[in-house]
Amino acid sequence: MEPFRLHIYACDQKKAEGAPSCSANGSAQTMEALRREIAKQGLAADVQVTTCGSLGLCTRGPNMVVYPEGVWYSGVHPGDVEEIVREHLAGGRVVSRLLSGEGPAVREEIDGNRKRMLASLKARDEAGMLPDDLQQTVNGFRESRTVLTAIELDVFSSVAAGATADSVAHKLGTSPRATESLLNALVAIGLLEKEKDVFIDGPVARRYLVAGAEHDARAAIMHTVHLWPRWSTLTECVRKGTAVTRGRQDERPDEWTEAFIAAMHRNAAVRAPQVVQAVGLDGVRSVLDLGGGSGAYSIAFAQAGDGVTAEVLDLASVVPITQRHIDEAGLTGRVTTRVGDLHDETYGSGYDLVFISAICHMNSPDENRAMLATAYSALAPAGRVVIQDFILDADKTGPKTGALFALNMLVGTRAGSSYSEEEYGSWLSEAGFRDVRRIRLPGPTALVIAGRP
Numbered sequence: 001m002e003p004f005r006l007h008i009y010a011c012d013q014k015k016a017e018g019a020p021s022c023s024a025n026g027s028a029q030t031m032e033a034l035r036r037e038i039a040k041q042g043l044a045a046d047v048q049v050t051t052c053g054s055l056g057l058c059t060r061g062p063n064m065v066v067y068p069e070g071v072w073y074s075g076v077h078p079g080d081v082e083e084i085v086r087e088h089l090a091g092g093r094v095v096s097r098l099l100s101g102e103g104p105a106v107r108e109e110i111d112g113n114r115k116r117m118l119a120s121l122k123a124r125d126e127a128g129m130l131p132d133d134l135q136q137t138v139n140g141f142r143e144s145r146t147v148l149t150a151i152e153l154d155v156f157s158s159v160a161a162g163a164t165a166d167s168v169a170h171k172l173g174t175s176p177r178a179t180e181s182l183l184n185a186l187v188a189i190g191l192l193e194k195e196k197d198v199f200i201d202g203p204v205a206r207r208y209l210v211a212g213a214e215h216d217a218r219a220a221i222m223h224t225v226h227l228w229p230r231w232s233t234l235t236e237c238v239r240k241g242t243a244v245t246r247g248r249q250d251e252r253p254d255e256w257t258e259a260f261i262a263a264m265h266r267n268a269a270v271r272a273p274q275v276v277q278a279v280g281l282d283g284v285r286s287v288l289d290l291g292g293g294s295g296a297y298s299i300a301f302a303q304a305g306d307g308v309t310a311e312v313l314d315l316a317s318v319v320p321i322t323q324r325h326i327d328e329a330g331l332t333g334r335v336t337t338r339v340g341d342l343h344d345e346t347y348g349s350g351y352d353l354v355f356i357s358a359i360c361h362m363n364s365p366d367e368n369r370a371m372l373a374t375a376y377s378a379l380a381p382a383g384r385v386v387i388q389d390f391i392l393d394a395d396k397t398g399p400k401t402g403a404l405f406a407l408n409m410l411v412g413t414r415a416g417s418s419y420s421e422e423e424y425g426s427w428l429s430e431a432g433f434r435d436v437r438r439i440r441l442p443g444p445t446a447l448v449i450a451g452r453p
């Protein structure tokens, strides 16, 4: 028996720019409208929508097929969705004006399209054209830079519910001609919409990229803006083997530090409850959070257990930001801060847990050996150390985020990198830890936990 009364396969295929496809014809908007309408008309438990690759009618998309009847619809736009859901999905009556056509004619069209597509692929291959995904990777910086510049200028807050390029340029003090090009590109990327000569923030921009938005991510994205100049030195860093634009973190301007900690906090606040659950609070009364940043993890440990206290050790430039987060969480006194240095010879003693999140990648292997030995001395007997980081596979080629992050450390630190599980295991054993184990969590980072006998 089928698990759903009806199953819709809706094409969402993306093709090279200029080639006809359902996605170029707006399948994403149709799909969103379809899912919303199915829920609105109370059919979510009856109808499953699955996005799929080409149905072969690319010039006439967005296309979809409704099973078990096998009814093919073409040219379905958001304005058609309510009728399909009401008439067909709820009422069992086919919407004939949207049908793709008679079976044999549709089959002939699909065969013709397939032949043309194969011929075009063969011609491209013979001409030695770059594959689309490689071309996209090579030019990926253009989209990234466009969005980063928009954030740097705070374009989305200026555009808001509607503004012309001239008025945005006037507000920002930028060139009207260049501002118009930037705004047009942001429409092409999908972050702005345009009606006549008026630009409007799209839904994603409204949610994340404007002043006062509930999920305002501008400060965190500014951290990526700050990383851009470093990444431009990658070639030189590969030649020299170390960062060439490095400056000490505690010498950077306040604005840099605010953006850095905001970026860390956005991830940490979401991840912290999962991490605390995976680590557990067995035997944990006191936590030392080395380089704890915003304090998100310490706050989560304290929130998870009534008697748990935590101390965040970080640089003098960061601790006031940490304190702000602790106060906002209502944990003043139970989560405390300490100005200190990871390279100090002691962190104190008697802690049940030393938590080291997103720290080891800043260090060289020798610095990590020294830091873990100091962490060992800071623990009470039977205490645990928990490391969270990008943990690479043994050959260091994946996961991809971790392999690329090694380059982020190359361009930004003297000797930092992403490290493998084997490397963490050997440093921990050398420091005296036992029972080293890795815990995989959803997302790009993992945990390595070990105990002090």
Ligand SMILES: C[S@@+](CC[C@H](N)C(=O)[O-])C[C@H]1O[C@@H](n2cnc3c(N)ncnc32)[C@H](O)[C@@H]1O
Pocket (backbone or CB within 6 Å): 249, 264, 265, 268, 290, 291, 292, 293, 294, 296, 313, 314, 315, 318, 340, 341, 342, 343, 356, 357, 358, 359
């Ligand atoms: C990548 S952030 C991680 C923050 C936090 N642990 C997290 O996972 O969200 C690195 C942290 O280490 C701190 N840090 C960097 N160098 C340090 C040092 N020498 N001593 C103490 N803290 C340091 C930074 O200020 C920052 O808060």
